Amino acid sequence: MDLVGLVVGAVLTLFVFSYLLGDTPLFRLAQAIFVGVAVGYAAVVAFLLILIPNFLQLLQNPILLILPMLGGLLLLTKLRSAPSPWGDLPIAYLFGVGAALAIGGALSGALLPQIQALIVSFSPNQDGWVLVNNVILVVGTIGAVLSFRFLTLRTRPAARALDAFGRGWGLLGRGFILIAFGAIFADTAVSRLSVLVNRVYYLLNDVAGQFFR
Amino acid sequence: MCGTPNKLEEVFCSKCGARLVPLTAAPAAEKIQPTTPIKGLSLPAKPSEPAEPPAVPTDLTQSQEPEPKNWLERLRSAAPADEEAPAQPESPAEPAPVEEASETPSWLKRLRQAPPPEEAAAEEPSPAASAEEKPAELPGWLTTASAQKDQGQEPSPTEEAPGWLKRLPTASEQPSVEPAQPSLQPAAEEPISPATESEIPDWLKNLAPASVQENVAPPAEPALPQPAAEQPPFEPTPSTPAPTTEPVPSWLASIGEEPAPATTEEAKPGEQLIEELEAKQSAFEPAEQVEVPAWLTESETPEEVEAEDIPDWLRTTQPVKPSAAPAAVETAQVPAWIAALKPKTAEPELENEPVETAGPLAGLRGVLPLALAIAEPHAVKPDFLTAQPAGHGRFFESILAAPAVEAAPVAKKKSPRVWTMRPWIYLLLALAAIIPFLLPSDWASIPLPDIKSPAGQFYDKLQQLPAGSTVLMSFDYDPGQAGEMNLQAQAIVRQLIRNRIKIVAMSTIATGPQMAQNILNNATRGNSNYVYGTNYLNLGFLPSEAGLAQLVAGGFPATAKDAQGQDQPLTSFPIAANVKALRDFKLVIELAGSDDPLQHWMEQVQPRAGVPIIAGISASAEPKANAYFSAKQLDAFISGLVGAAEYEMLSNQPGLALISVNVQSVALAVLVLLIIIGNIVYWVQGSRRTQGKA
Numbered sequence: 033m034d035l036v037g038l039v040v041g042a043v044l045t046l047f048v049f050s051y052l053l054g055d056t057p058l059f060r061l062a063q064a065i066f067v068g069v070a071v072g073y074a075a076v077v078a079f080l081l082i083l084i085p086n087f088l089q090l091l092q093n094p095i096l097l098i099l100p101m102l103g104g105l106l107l108l109t110k111l112r113s114a115p116s117p118w119g120d121l122p123i124a125y126l127f128g129v130g131a132a133l134a135i136g137g138a139l140s141g142a143l144l145p146q147i148q149a150l151i152v153s154f155s156p157n158q159d160g161w162v163l164v165n166n167v168i169l170v171v172g173t174i175g176a177v178l179s180f181r182f183l184t185l186r187t188r189p190a191a192r193a194l195d196a197f198g199r200g201w202g203l204l205g206r207g208f209i210l211i212a213f214g215a216i217f218a219d220t221a222v223s224r225l226s227v228l229v230n231r232v233y234y235l236l237n238d239v240a241g242q243f244f245r
Numbered sequence: 246m247c248g249t250p251n252k253l254e255e256v257f258c259s260k261c262g263a264r265l266v267p268l269t270a271a272p273a274a275e276k277i278q279p280t281t282p283i284k285g286l287s288l289p290a291k292p293s294e295p296a297e298p299p300a301v302p303t304d305l306t307q308s309q310e311p312e313p314k315n316w317l318e319r320l321r322s323a324a325p326a327d328e329e330a331p332a333q334p335e336s337p338a339e340p341a342p343v344e345e346a347s348e349t350p351s352w353l354k355r356l357r358q359a360p361p362p363e364e365a366a367a368e369e370p371s372p373a374a375s376a377e378e379k380p381a382e383l384p385g386w387l388t389t390a391s392a393q394k395d396q397g398q399e400p401s402p403t404e405e406a407p408g409w410l411k412r413l414p415t416a417s418e419q420p421s422v423e424p425a426q427p428s429l430q431p432a433a434e435e436p437i438s439p440a441t442e443s444e445i446p447d448w449l450k451n452l453a454p455a456s457v458q459e460n461v462a463p464p465a466e467p468a469l470p471q472p473a474a475e476q477p478p479f480e481p482t483p484s485t486p487a488p489t490t491e492p493v494p495s496w497l498a499s500i501g502e503e504p505a506p507a508t509t510e511e512a513k514p515g516e517q518l519i520e521e522l523e524a525k526q527s528a529f530e531p532a533e534q535v536e537v538p539a540w541l542t543e544s545e546t547p548e549e550v551e552a553e554d555i556p557d558w559l560r561t562t563q564p565v566k567p568s569a570a571p572a573a574v575e576t577a578q579v580p581a582w583i584a585a586l587k588p589k590t591a592e593p594e595l596e597n598e599p600v601e602t603a604g605p606l607a608g609l610r611g612v613l614p615l616a617l618a619i620a621e622p623h624a625v626k627p628d629f630l631t632a633q634p635a636g637h638g639r640f641f642e643s644i645l646a647a648p649a650v651e652a653a654p655v656a657k658k659k660s661p662r663v664w665t666m667r668p669w670i671y672l673l674l675a676l677a678a679i680i681p682f683l684l685p686s687d688w689a690s691i692p693l694p695d696i697k698s699p700a701g702q703f704y705d706k707l708q709q710l711p712a713g714s715t716v717l718m719s720f721d722y723d724p725g726q727a728g729e730m731n732l733q734a735q736a737i738v739r740q741l742i743r744n745r746i747k748i749v750a751m752s753t754i755a756t757g758p759q760m761a762q763n764i765l766n767n768a769t770r771g772n773s774n775y776v777y778g779t780n781y782l783n784l785g786f787l788p789s790e791a792g793l794a795q796l797v798a799g800g801f802p803a804t805a806k807d808a809q810g811q812d813q814p815l816t817s818f819p820i821a822a823n824v825k826a827l828r829d830f831k832l833v834i835e836l837a838g839s840d841d842p843l844q845h846w847m848e849q850v851q852p853r854a855g856v857p858i859i860a861g862i863s864a865s866a867e868p869k870a871n872a873y874f875s876a877k878q879l880d881a882f883i884s885g886l887v888g889a890a891e892y893e894m895l896s897n898q899p900g901l902a903l904i905s906v907n908v909q910s911v912a913l914a915v916l917v918l919l920i921i922i923g924n925i926v927y928w929v930q931g932s933r934r935t936q937g938k939a
Binding site for chain 2: 070133134141215223231
């Protein structure tokens with residue numbers, strides 16, 4: 033079975049490499065196989081490891097089964113246009129739970145800690161590189177936020193001066209954003225090269241070594 | 246005539262141009278509008294003698310009023326009261342434009358001075374000859390009537406009256422004949438005897454067509470278009486022919502059918518004349534064939550008929566086209582400056598252009614044949630720049646007028662293959678990824694400097710764990726990211742097993758549990774000290790955000806089972822006896838192949854769990870991990886293949902990561918070199934482009 037898996041893996045790898053020649057049918061075949069296997073495997077895992085165990089647990093206490101079963105039945109009403117408004121109830125519950133988790137997690141796990149991390153020291157007593165790093169960190173973070181500031185021009189001189197200052201700082205922050213995007217792109221390219229290296233090693237060492245050893 | 250009312254001073258009709266004022270003499274220079282040919286008969290309405298200049302009628306209606314009243318009355322007054330007023334076949338409409346009160350036709354004069362009937366009878370045998378030889382003489386019927394008048398109460402015309410006229414009741418019989426009543430009232434009550442050939446005037450003979458000549462004695466009267474002076478006098482027949490059952494000839498019937506919509510009064514004389522003639526014609530004996538004059542045929546053009554020869558009273562019988570025009574409007578003299586403002590309809594030069602017959606421009610003139618211009622090649626004149634401005638497309642027309650030039654045969658050329666650098670880039674990268682694997686290298690012997698990167702902190706974190714402690718490892722990557730994540734996972738697991746750390750594996754991705762199982766099996770192969778369920782356990786799949794939130798809040802679910810499918814609850818495993826919640830773990834090791842699993846752990850677990858978290862991430866997630874690391878949410882992390890290589894070196898277990906990182910470095914160097922070369926070429930081409938434009 034290991035040999036069969038090895039050969040199948042090698043063949044599918046070559047099918048994916050055929051994309052260098054264009055959108056070939058071999059590439060489409062490999063793509064379809066990968067997507068199909070991944071979705072099928074995920075569905076089976078979710079069914080066997082999530083749905084069945086939880087359903088069996090609810091069967092031990094049928095009262096607890098009423099609301100979930102009712103929610104599931106109401107979801108089926110979405111198949112028809114007439115009773116479809118009834119399906120909005122479980123969907124609203126799902127959306128509400130998801131939104132609560134996402135918003136709560138974003139606030140407590142991203143926004144507040146990042147704001148807290150921005151509170152840095154500008155004390156000259158610390159290391160010079162640390163100080164420069166702190167300045168760049170603050171200026172870049174605030175500039176990146178100011179680059180998304182869209183306000184109408186105001187007439188008062190003080191307000192106009194403040195707007196000009198904000199626009200300039202936002203322009204600098206946009207540069208930081210571009211640098212961050214560049215870093216993300218570079219890291220992504222490195223990650224894809226790592227995959228290429230791994231595939232080449234698989235073909236040279238595992239496959240070729242199996243047949244030409 | 247058209248029946249349009251005109252002013253008295255008008256000589257010609259303002260609409261049709263017909264002459265309103267009769268001519269006493271034929272003016273050569275006068276321009277006469279052609280009229281439609283007369284079908285039927287025409288009586289000599291013009292006097293043979295030059296008449297006095299007639300007074301211009303005020304309008305057409307006035308000109309068409311029955312003036313015969315006056316002349317007839319004059320005739321009666323001049324002659325005995327028994328003068329036959331209706332004997333004259335002339336319509337009452339005739340006299341107004343023809344004769345005025347002051348003007349008496351010559352024949353009428355002669356009538357008044359008519360010789361005795363003996364003289365008329367002597368002249369009777371040859372009325373045609375007399376008519377031809379002496380066209381100025383009174384018609385025979387009239388002379389006969391004059392003679393009779395002298396004798397009895399009838400006029401004595403110099404010539405014998407035609408038979409039909411003879412059949413007409415005399416003045417004595419009808420003393421109250423009204424002039425208004427046209428003399429054309431058919432005497433249908435009387436039997437009409439066919440007139441003899443001699444009795445039929447020549448003009449009447451000429452009127453009858455060939456088919457009718459067989460049954461009718463055509464008159465010997467010459468053609469109608471004769472000058473008034475030459476017109477033979479009207480010769481009424483002394484007797485009328487007997488009515489016959491002959492059908493009315495078409496030429497005669499057509500006269501009666503032609504409408505005269507101008508006025509009913511105008512049509513009356515014509516209709517009555519026609520009716521009378523119809524009645525009389527049927528009594529005519531067949532006569533010899535007489536050539537139908539050309540003017541009588543339908544093919545006769547109006548130009549062949551001189552309008553001046555047509556009696557005015559007969560003009561009214563001509564078919565009058567219904568005129569929708571209103572009454573005559575006095576046209577004023579338009580000033581020149583107003584006339585200049587008149588919009589020009591069509592350019593005169595376009596009037597000669599052909600009319601487009603097809604396409605959306607059908608019906609327009611001056612359309613350029615674009616289809617032809619496009620289909621056929623044309624040579625462009627070299628002086629097209631100096632040509633006249635494109636007014637009305639004349640320049641384009643000149644191109645079209647140029648002879649067509651044979652188009653050069655277009656040889657089929659194979660489309661040249663576009664040469665690109667892409668295949669060469671692919672080849673270079675492939676060589677950069679293959680060749681380093683083939684080169685001998687011994688990386689284990691190469692000493693590495695002290696690594697102060699986050700990989701060192703990661704290694705230190707693992708080293709600080711006491712033996713026998715339990716860590717939670719989350720394998721959150723799929724097979725597509727296994728190329729660089731498996732190297733990290735293998736190094737970490739080997740390190741943990743060496744340090745006798747218990748491992749509880751889980752995943753928030755469906756394919757993660759199997760990845761975890763493979764790593765654990767490979768790491769514990771041949772190591773009997775590590776037993777599944779005692780030293781390591783695979784919990785399987787846990788839904789991402791909701792499962793993590795539940796894990797933080799309530800620990801592992803009661804239904805949690807291992808991924809091996811043994812259907813044993815988690816509590817049955819010895820390793821799970823001391824860990825019921827997340828805080829029971831010493832360390833959480835997150836292996837994230839992308840940004841999302843790391844974010845979920847940072848947002849759902851780290852703020853509330855109170856347990857340190859370190860992460861092994863893919864190179865694509867490094868920017869986000871740096872942000873979490875800077876915020877001290879993440880204690881340490883290793884990134885991609887480089888982090889795995891660093892950890893292998895730090896843990897003193899060189900493996901595939903170290904070999905792969907060398908290959909990756911060569912490929913990265915080639916990639917950077919290509920980027921630099923591409924930017925240089927782009928910059929050079931851009932500068933050349935700007936120089937060319939300048």
